[in-house]
Amino acid sequence: MEDTLTVIMKRRSIRKFTDQPVEKEKIIQLLEAAMAAPSAMNAQPWEFVVITEKSVMDKFRRALMFAKMNAPAAICVLGSSRMQKGKVGDKFWVQDCSAATQNILLAATALGLGSIWVGVHPVTIFSRQVSHILNLPKGVTPLNLIYIGYPAETKEPRTQYEEARVQWGPFPPAEKKHAKTFPQDQSILLDEQSNDHTDQ
Numbered sequence: 001m002e003d004t005l006t007v008i009m010k011r012r013s014i015r016k017f018t019d020q021p022v023e024k025e026k027i028i029q030l031l032e033a034a035m036a037a038p039s040a041m042n043a044q045p046w047e048f049v050v051i052t053e054k055s056v057m058d059k060f061r062r063a064l065m066f067a068k069m070n071a072p073a074a075i076c077v078l079g080s081s082r083m084q085k086g087k088v089g090d091k092f093w094v095q096d097c098s099a100a101t102q103n104i105l106l107a108a109t110a111l112g113l114g115s116i117w118v119g120v121h122p123v124t125i126f127s128r129q130v131s132h133i134l135n136l137p138k139g140v141t142p143l144n145l146i147y148i149g150y151p152a153e154t155k156e157p158r159t160q161y162e163e164a165r166v167q168w169g170p171f172p173p174a175e176k177k178h179a180k181t182f183p184q185d186q187s188i189l190l191d192e193q194s195n196d197h198t199d200q
């Protein structure tokens with residue numbers, strides 16, 4: 001087994017896959033990695049849908065403009081208000097589910113699988129399409145689809161380290177006036193149908 005830093009650098013978005021199906025045991029290992037992720041207050045506000053049916057994968061490929069890749073399987077990561085433990089972690093479900101997602105990507109790399117993160121939330125139309133295709137019940141919100149399969153392309157391991165993105169210690173006070181923040185309220189992008197995750 002390769003060491004953790006090697007796996008982190010090796011993980012790349014794979015967009016070409018062989019037809020070889022992914023073994024169920026490996027998918028379970030990916031899900032174990034997902035559910036080992038940290039979450040705020042250990043609320044674990046997640047559920048996962050495993051898709052291996054070609055007919056369903058074809059529906060994703062038809063419906064979602066950035067999800068045309070020929071992967072044989074996918075895991076849909078759901079934010080879940082109905083399964084989360086306690087209510088305090090409600091506001092952090094995107095971070096929590098993203099940590100679970102990254103664990104899946106890294107575990108896939110370690111197992112010799114290729115993977116790609118296909119974003120769904122907070123694009124309302126993608127969220128609606130995935131919810132429709134998977135018949136999602138109330139109380140869950142699809143964060144993404146992770147396409148999984150055996151890779152038919154290779155990519156170089158890499159970091160994207162840039163010294164210019166690193167501030168060692170506090171910024172000098174004079175630079176404060178230039179600071180730009182992300183918009184705090186992106187609620188117009190959020191899925192209206194997405195139930196109890198009222199993180200606006």
Ligand SMILES: Cc1cc2nc3c(=O)[nH]c(=O)nc-3n(C[C@H](O)[C@H](O)[C@H](O)COP(=O)(O)O)c2cc1C
Pocket residue numbers: 011012013014015066067116117118119
């Ligand atoms: C939130 C998120 C959404 C993404 N959505 C897509 C997508 O819909 N389709 C796609 O081909 N790649 C998608 N990607 C993959 C990025 O394009 C990719 O991570 C980035 O170009 C860096 O390349 P690397 O993953 O090989 O390091 C997504 C990545 C993230 C983190």
